[in-house]
Amino acid sequence: MILRVDNLTFSYHSKLVLDKVSFSIERGECVAVLGVNGAGKSTLLKCINKILVPDSGVVYIENKDLSKMPQIEVAKNIGYVPQRTNVSRMTVFDAVLLGRKPYIKLDVTDKDIEIVKDILRHLSLEKYSLKYIDELSGGEFQKVLIARALAQEPKVLLLDEPTSSLDLKNQIEVLDFIKKIARERGISVVIIIHDLNLALRFADKFIMIKDNKIYSAGGQEVITEEAIRDVYSVDVKIEKIRNKKIVIPV
Numbered sequence: 001m002i003l004r005v006d007n008l009t010f011s012y013h014s015k016l017v018l019d020k021v022s023f024s025i026e027r028g029e030c031v032a033v034l035g036v037n038g039a040g041k042s043t044l045l046k047c048i049n050k051i052l053v054p055d056s057g058v059v060y061i062e063n064k065d066l067s068k069m070p071q072i073e074v075a076k077n078i079g080y081v082p083q084r085t086n087v088s089r090m091t092v093f094d095a096v097l098l099g100r101k102p103y104i105k106l107d108v109t110d111k112d113i114e115i116v117k118d119i120l121r122h123l124s125l126e127k128y129s130l131k132y133i134d135e136l137s138g139g140e141f142q143k144v145l146i147a148r149a150l151a152q153e154p155k156v157l158l159l160d161e162p163t164s165s166l167d168l169k170n171q172i173e174v175l176d177f178i179k180k181i182a183r184e185r186g187i188s189v190v191i192i193i194h195d196l197n198l199a200l201r202f203a204d205k206f207i208m209i210k211d212n213k214i215y216s217a218g219g220q221e222v223i224t225e226e227a228i229r230d231v232y233s234v235d236v237k238i239e240k241i242r243n244k245k246i247v248i249p250v
């Protein structure tokens with residue numbers, strides 16, 4: 001088991017957001033976190049990434065208590081792509097190289113450069129290498145953030161709506177690439193994603209959050225018409241095409 005969240009409770013001041021949330025993720029598994037706006041999904045990722053400190057509960061990475069881990073170790077273990085971020089003006093290459101920061105002692109090594117080049121190539125970002133990140137489109141910038149997190153070679157990758165600015169082709173390409181790299185390198189992925197059909201295509205497991213708690217968790221079987229009605233207050237029909245579930249709002 002790579003990541004274990006045990007009884008995590010978090011409040012902003014007196015507002016309870018996460019109430020005794022527990023789940024675990026195996027190596028190479030991709031897990032989608034689902035729930036309405038404001039359900040606490042981003043807060044959950046921030047607690048896992050030690051940006052926020054939970055009121056109670058423990059996050060374990062390979063059985064090590066995250067709260068006792070030095071920040072540099074956290075950075076080697078967890079890559080995080082936030083929903084919104086400000087990055088100072090730099091080239092795409094340098095922005096992705098920043099992902100190597102936890103590993104760089106004195107100088108950037110050939111290995112660091114190779115890793116960055118390889119990821120840029122895989123995400124079709126090579127042509128933007130020397131472009132400044134503030135000259136990119138929203139979707140291109142989102143891909144750079146994903147590339148930076150992958151350059152970190154984390155054990156756990158946390159993605160907060162990483163494809164929200166991407167066009168359909170890029171959404172599929174980027175998610176397929178993340179899935180492939182997760183499988184090959186045994187990276188566990190936790191992704192917040194609003195598009196249920198994209199989630200069904202990408203994720204091995206699903207965690208549905210409602211009223212500060214986990215409503216249900218498991219494989220595709222937890223994505224049912226009833227569950228979606230309960231969690232999102234929306235009526236949908238679930239069909240199967242080529243044995244894959246498709247969610248259709250009715």
Ligand SMILES: Nc1ncnc2c1ncn2[C@@H]1O[C@H](COP(=O)(O)OP(=O)(O)OP(=O)(O)O)[C@@H](O)[C@H]1O
Nearest residue numbers: 012015017035036037038039040041042043044083
């Ligand atoms: N810094 C903050 N201070 C106080 N309340 C906050 C803060 N950040 C988030 N909240 C509140 O906590 C709740 C959970 O927010 P969070 O961003 O985790 O939800 P979410 O499920 O990720 O939503 P979305 O799908 O809209 O991104 C919301 O009610 C939000 O208003």
